[in-house]
Amino acid sequence: MPDSRNADVLIVGAGPAALFAIFQLGLYGLRCHVIDGLGQPGGQCAVLYPDKPIYDVPGFPEIDGEELCERLLRQAAPFEPRFTFGRTVVDLARDPGGKWLAQLDDGSHVRADHVVIASGIGLFNAPPDVGVADAELKPGPAAAWPLERSRGGIVVDPATFETSEPGLFAIGDACDYPGKLRLILSAFHEAALATQGIRRRIAGGKAASVEYTTASRRIREKLGQS
Amino acid sequence: MPDSRNADVLIVGAGPAALFAIFQLGLYGLRCHVIDGLGQPGGQCAVLYPDKPIYDVPGFPEIDGEELCERLLRQAAPFEPRFTFGRTVVDLARDPGGKWLAQLDDGSHVRADHVVIASGIGLFNAPPDVGVADAELKPGPAAAWPLERSRGGIVVDPATFETSEPGLFAIGDACDYPGKLRLILSAFHEAALATQGIRRRIAGGKAASVEYTTASRRIREKLGQS
Numbered sequence: 001m002p003d004s005r006n007a008d009v010l011i012v013g014a015g016p017a018a019l020f021a022i023f024q025l026g027l028y029g030l031r032c033h034v035i036d037g038l039g040q041p042g043g044q045c046a047v048l049y050p051d052k053p054i055y056d057v058p059g060f061p062e063i064d065g066e067e068l069c070e071r072l073l074r075q076a077a078p079f080e081p082r083f084t085f086g087r088t089v090v091d092l093a094r095d096p097g098g099k100w101l102a103q104l105d106d107g108s109h110v111r112a113d114h115v116v117i118a119s120g121i122g123l124f125n126a127p128p129d130v131g132v133a134d135a136e137l138k139p140g141p142a143a144a145w146p147l148e149r150s151r152g153g154i155v156v157d158p159a160t161f162e163t164s165e166p167g168l169f170a171i172g173d174a175c176d177y178p179g180k181l182r183l184i185l186s187a188f189h190e191a192a193l194a195t196q197g198i199r200r201r202i203a204g205g206k207a208a209s210v211e212y213t214t215a216s217r218r219i220r221e222k223l224g225q226s
Numbered sequence: 227m228p229d230s231r232n233a234d235v236l237i238v239g240a241g242p243a244a245l246f247a248i249f250q251l252g253l254y255g256l257r258c259h260v261i262d263g264l265g266q267p268g269g270q271c272a273v274l275y276p277d278k279p280i281y282d283v284p285g286f287p288e289i290d291g292e293e294l295c296e297r298l299l300r301q302a303a304p305f306e307p308r309f310t311f312g313r314t315v316v317d318l319a320r321d322p323g324g325k326w327l328a329q330l331d332d333g334s335h336v337r338a339d340h341v342v343i344a345s346g347i348g349l350f351n352a353p354p355d356v357g358v359a360d361a362e363l364k365p366g367p368a369a370a371w372p373l374e375r376s377r378g379g380i381v382v383d384p385a386t387f388e389t390s391e392p393g394l395f396a397i398g399d400a401c402d403y404p405g406k407l408r409l410i411l412s413a414f415h416e417a418a419l420a421t422q423g424i425r426r427r428i429a430g431g432k433a434a435s436v437e438y439t440t441a442s443r444r445i446r447e448k449l450g451q452s
Binding site for chain 1: 445
């Protein structure tokens with residue numbers, strides 16, 4: 001399969017949850033490949049409300065979706081994610097070596113150790129409150145996976161954001177758990193906990209130590225800070 | 227008790243978790259009284275790293291604690307919180323009517339329907355990694371409460387952030403649950419879910435509908451936006 005690309009983590013979707021997941025995973029040396037059916041980063045944020053003010057992103061009394069996504073992209077940039085836009089995942093399976101193998105609609109493949117589903121739209125029928133035209137609502141490949149669902153999301157363990165399928169994680173509007181709110185600020189928390197869930201899997205089940213960006217020289221160096 | 231003041235929610239601590247809780251609770255019409263032993267808002271953020279860059283607040287490639295707190299205060303300001311600085315809660319109990327009654331170290335009282343503990347420091351001995359001088363580590367009133375603890379925090383239900391004591395919530399570094407990370411971004415999520423937990427209690431256990439700030443005219447009006 002000569003066209004297959006490798007990444008530590010494949011992220012399906014490129015909205016705020018995905019963009020912040022790139023940053024969180026990058027802090028711990030994990031390289032991401034992000035695939036989104038839209039032609040640009042930002043997901044719903046960029047498509048549904050690029051210039052509509054959002055008031056509940058912490059620290060921003062007012063911000064529009066476009067600026068938020070631009071800032072999240074800038075925050076993730078030091079970790080050099082690879083993006084594939086305008087493509088959808090049509091099949092996702094394990095290869096004989098246990099890695100995830102995603103097939104895209106142009107026939108190409110991406111191989112990764114872990115997968116994070118961060119796409120609210122296109123993966124399933126979107127819930128009615130998302131406000132997308134009916135024409136865009138078609139079941140995506142996830143509709144065929146044997147994943148437990150509830151309230152339009154994939155059921156995850158809220159300690160790790162892992163789905164019932166080991167190594168497959170879901171965050172943002174794609175996931176559901178008790179108390180779940182479909183807020184961007186929760187997606188950020190979910191991305192951070194999924195990152196630790198992935199690190200724990202890599203460490204063979206042991207909790208990996210968390211570093212604080214204010215105190216870690218290693219992280220400051222990664223971010224190009226002195 | 228002529229000096230007693232009333233609030234919908236008493237928040238113990240005035241760090242980022244508390245400041246964002248004011249905003250979240252305010253969106254749903256709940257008025258907060260915030261008490262902190264420090265002389266200013268911001269908690270650890272203002273005391274331990276006012277001018278130290280933080281790199282993992284979503285949407286801010288770099289921000290210092292002072293600016294973050296200033297922005298959170300500005301975001302919460304439309305909801306006109308009451309602040310009491312330089313005072314600590316020395317006793318917290320239920321009055322005969324079932325309301326919470328907090329006694330402060332100057333003898334005054336604050337009465338509230340719900341309490342959110344959002345103070346990592348001063349409420350218990352801080353965990354070793356917080357880096358506060360030993361002199362500041364003395365058990366606070368919470369040390370006497372019959373609350374389940376783990377890893378230096380109060381055990382909460384991560385769907386509601388309610389402790390084992392009904393009506394008493396904990397967020398930020400004060401709480402613990404499976405997967406808990408002591409990150410500011412998680413505190414924001416915890417504040418949002420605690421808000422819905424409080425609303426559910428007010429609604430007699432029914433889930434209260436969540437409004438999105440981009441779409442809700444009521445919320446825009448509350449924020450002084452057209």
